[in-house]
Amino acid sequence: MESLIKKLSKSHKDCPECPSPKVVHSFFESILGLLFPDFATELLKEEDQISEKIEELRHKLSRILIRNKHLHDGDGAEIAHLFFLKLENVYDLLIQDVQAMYDGDPAAKSLTEIIRCYPGFYAVAAYRIAHLLHSLGVNLIPRMITEYAHSKTGVDIHPAAKIGERFCIDHGTGVVIGETTEIGNCVKIYQGVTLGALSIEKADADKKRHPTIEDYVVIYAGATILGGDTIIGHHSIIGGNVWLTKSVPAKSKIYYQAKMYNPASDETDTYIIKSEG
CATH class of the missing domain: 1.10.3130.10 (serine acetyltransferase, domain 1)
Structure with missing residues (x-):
């Protein structure tokens, strides 16, 4: 004692x-x-x-x-x-x-x-x-x-993140916006969205680790966007449950098409990204 x-x-x-x-x-x-x-x-x-x-x-x-x-x-x-x-x-x-x-x-x-x-x-x-x-x-x-x-x-928003005008979080629960995230104007995100880092190494603490979201982007529920070099181009739509670690051009539509598991072929679950520019 x-x-x-x-x-x-x-x-x-x-x-x-x-x-x-x-x-x-x-x-x-x-x-x-x-x-x-x-x-x-x-x-x-x-x-x-x-x-x-x-x-x-x-x-x-x-x-x-x-x-x-x-x-x-x-x-x-x-x-x-x-x-x-x-x-x-x-x-x-x-x-x-x-x-x-x-x-x-x-x-x-x-x-x-x-x-x-x-x-x-x-x-x-x-x-x-x-x-x-x-x-x-x-x-x-x-x-x-x-x-x-x-x-x-x-809703977890780091105070160092940079967020533009007319920002909308709908429903909110489970949203994570990391420290070096940059968000433009007129962006809307739904519940469960993560704007996170690919690296959790302390050596990268002073680097840009989180994505950039340009103007007029909509990100639907459950989407995860990672990485400091990842840029979501303006006027893009990111579908629900999408996992992104690479940039997408302006005016893109990104979504997943699920491929179901087939026990006969022992095929694992996969997801196919569809992009419409």
Whole structure:
């Protein structure tokens, strides 16, 4: 028991100012409530109230960053100031995302339904807020935000990924978007899609390991696209359960035609890629 106590004591001493998950999650939910009153605990009906809330959250973020200098290389107060200067761009992008999700889903009856009910929106909102912090040089906290959204939605988006305008995740559960993924504008993906890496070697950590998805691509449920050199050309359609490790040209349609197992010939299951340019 004494040995365990010593180990735990050292662990706590080595992390004296680590932001707790509760603090980070609370900050994210407060930002989300500021941007979208559907998530707010109180409505801010006057502009003065909004200004006061922004200042309160700016001070909160500044305090977190000042206490955790090991998580960034800059000035905590300045980073917090820049975050709120750039927050309008995040809001504008999210409004476009909501509209894209509404336009692309016949089942959606209102924009409010998208905001309040769609896990894809919640996950993308967490990503865009986390990505802004990541772009300002903040470590760990962005990942804590996206992993919090992951736990609530089943959508795993790394905050370092680059995602363009009007991004739509439909249904959402099981979606994985890796660290060096690049996604263009007006892309739509369905549940179970993986945009992953071919290599999991630590030596490749600083390389582009995840695919590039160009504008106006649709990726259907269960598709897996791997590799940093893999590019899905614009206006392509990737069918359900497709496995891709090579690039496809623009305006392609990629799908699988299953070949059933034949016990008589001991033939294994195979899949044939059909491409229509």
